[in-house]
Amino acid sequence: MRTGTTARSIAVTGAALLAITACGGGGDDGGTAAEGGDGGGEKQVNVYGTDGNMGNALGESFTEDGALAGMRGTTPLTELSGDFTDRLLAIDPNLQDFNYAGETYDAAIITALAAELAGSTEATVFAPYVNGVTSGGTECDSYSSCLELVNNGENPDYNGVSGPLSFTDPGEPAEASFGILQFGEDNSLDDSATEFVIAGDAENATADEGPAPADPNATSTDPLVIGTLLPLTGNLAFLGPPEVAGARLAVQEINDAGGVLGQPVQLVEGDSGDASTDTATQTVDRLLQQNVDAIIGAASSGVSLTVIDRITGAGVVQFSPANTSDQFTNYDDSGLYFRTAPPDTLQARALADLIIEDGNNTVGIMALNDPYGTGLMENTVENLIDSGLSEDSIQTLTYDPQAANFDAEIQEMVDFNPDAIVVIGFEESARIIEGLNAQGIGPQR
Structure with a gap:
C-alpha cells in the first residue's frame, strides 16, 4: 500500500471495479469522449461529489430513478x-449512514486517554497528551486495551476505528x-461499488509523544x-445521527471500562x-456554563471558525470529527484544537486522483463559498495541475448556498462543456444537480 498518494484497496473485487468503470466513466464507453465521439451518442459528463453531499440523504431529494446514477465522490x-x-x-x-461516526467515536476515546495519561480532567493539562495518544508507544485498538497500558505506566498508540490516526x-x-x-440507479449509495484509498504519509506524524505520564x-x-456540538439541525443535519451515535457509544464503552480517573x-x-444561524454560539455558551472539559464538534468548518476562539479561549479542548478546512492546521488555538478528520489537502489528493484515473481531461468545479468549499476546491485544482492538467482545462466557480437559484452557475458549466463536474457542497447540491440534469450535463442516465 503506497503512502503519499492513494492506493486501491485490495478488498475491491474485480467485478466491482468493472461496475465502477462502466458507471463512473473512464472514457472507454464514450462517457468522457466529445459529443458524438466514440460511442456515437451525446457526451456523458462525469459528476463528482465530496463528503458534504456523498450520502444517502442526497438521494432522498430525487424521485426519478437514475438521477444520480454513476455519480462518484470521496469522503473521509x-x-x-x-x-x-x-x-x-x-x-x-x-x-x-455511518459518515464520521468513527471519527466522533475516536475523538472521545482519545480525549479520555489523554486525561488518563495526564492524571487530570483539566483541558489545559491533558491537551499536550492528545497527539502522543495516536503516535509512538505500544499499539492498542480499544479504550480498555489502551487503558491497561496506561495503568501499567506505558504510553498507548491508539489505532482507531476511523482508520490510521x-x-x-x-x-x-x-x-x-x-x-x-x-x-x-435507485439514487442510493451502492455499497458494492465502494473503494477505499489512503492519502497522506504516516512519516509526517509527530515524534513528540507528549509529557511523561x-x-x-x-x-x-x-x-x-x-x-457535543453536532448538527441536529441545518444543512448538515444528515451527519448528526451517526456522529451523535459515535459519541454516545464511546462514552458508554469508556464508562463500561471504568471511566476516567475512577x-x-x-x-x-x-x-x-x-453557519447561517447563531445556534452554535448559543450551544457553546451553554456547554461552557456546564463546565465541559472538551467539546466534540463542530462538523462544519465554517461553524467551527465561529466558535473556536470562544472554546479555546475558555481553556477547553475542541475536537472536531469532521472539520476539513486547512485553515485549522496553523490556527492560533493555544494547542487546544484537534481533529480526527483529515485536512482538505489529503481529500483533495484522493479526489484529484479519482478524476484523473477516470480519464477526464477538462474539469469544472462548483464550490460552496465557505472555508470548506473554497479550501477543498483550491487544493483539488493544485493537485489536478500537479497530475498534468493545464490551468485552462480547469474552470472553477463559487456559489452562495442561500441563492434563489443556480442558473448562472449551471450555464457557466454548460458553456465550458467539461468532461467532469465536481460539486462541493451540502444539501443545496441536490438543486444544483437537478439543474445539471435538466441541461444534460448531470449524472442522470
Missing part, C-alpha cells in the same frame, strides 16, 4: 467493521482513509465532562446548527 471513511456498525445500531437502530504536531491525521462512493494510579473527584465520563449534548 474507513472500512468500518461489522462489529462496530452493529454497536452503533444498538445505540441508534435508525442509522442510514498518527497525528501531526498541529493535532490532525498525517494520513487518512477515504471512501470512493458511487450512487446506483502521570501516576497510573491517579484518581480524580472531578469527572471528565464531554460536550469517575464515569459525563456527556452533555448540543446542536451546532449551521
Whole structure:
C-alpha cells in the first residue's frame, strides 16, 4: 500500500471495479469522449461529489430513478467493521449512514486517554497528551486495551476505528482513509461499488509523544465532562445521527471500562446548527456554563471558525470529527484544537486522483463559498495541475448556498462543456444537480 498518494484497496473485487468503470466513466464507453465521439451518442459528463453531499440523504431529494446514477465522490471513511456498525445500531437502530461516526467515536476515546495519561480532567493539562495518544508507544485498538497500558505506566498508540490516526504536531491525521462512493440507479449509495484509498504519509506524524505520564494510579473527584456540538439541525443535519451515535457509544464503552480517573465520563449534548444561524454560539455558551472539559464538534468548518476562539479561549479542548478546512492546521488555538478528520489537502489528493484515473481531461468545479468549499476546491485544482492538467482545462466557480437559484452557475458549466463536474457542497447540491440534469450535463442516465 503506497503512502503519499492513494492506493486501491485490495478488498475491491474485480467485478466491482468493472461496475465502477462502466458507471463512473473512464472514457472507454464514450462517457468522457466529445459529443458524438466514440460511442456515437451525446457526451456523458462525469459528476463528482465530496463528503458534504456523498450520502444517502442526497438521494432522498430525487424521485426519478437514475438521477444520480454513476455519480462518484470521496469522503473521509474507513472500512468500518461489522462489529462496530452493529454497536452503533444498538445505540441508534435508525442509522442510514455511518459518515464520521468513527471519527466522533475516536475523538472521545482519545480525549479520555489523554486525561488518563495526564492524571487530570483539566483541558489545559491533558491537551499536550492528545497527539502522543495516536503516535509512538505500544499499539492498542480499544479504550480498555489502551487503558491497561496506561495503568501499567506505558504510553498507548491508539489505532482507531476511523482508520490510521498518527497525528501531526498541529493535532490532525498525517494520513487518512477515504471512501470512493458511487450512487446506483435507485439514487442510493451502492455499497458494492465502494473503494477505499489512503492519502497522506504516516512519516509526517509527530515524534513528540507528549509529557511523561502521570501516576497510573491517579484518581480524580472531578469527572471528565464531554460536550457535543453536532448538527441536529441545518444543512448538515444528515451527519448528526451517526456522529451523535459515535459519541454516545464511546462514552458508554469508556464508562463500561471504568471511566476516567475512577469517575464515569459525563456527556452533555448540543446542536451546532449551521453557519447561517447563531445556534452554535448559543450551544457553546451553554456547554461552557456546564463546565465541559472538551467539546466534540463542530462538523462544519465554517461553524467551527465561529466558535473556536470562544472554546479555546475558555481553556477547553475542541475536537472536531469532521472539520476539513486547512485553515485549522496553523490556527492560533493555544494547542487546544484537534481533529480526527483529515485536512482538505489529503481529500483533495484522493479526489484529484479519482478524476484523473477516470480519464477526464477538462474539469469544472462548483464550490460552496465557505472555508470548506473554497479550501477543498483550491487544493483539488493544485493537485489536478500537479497530475498534468493545464490551468485552462480547469474552470472553477463559487456559489452562495442561500441563492434563489443556480442558473448562472449551471450555464457557466454548460458553456465550458467539461468532461467532469465536481460539486462541493451540502444539501443545496441536490438543486444544483437537478439543474445539471435538466441541461444534460448531470449524472442522470
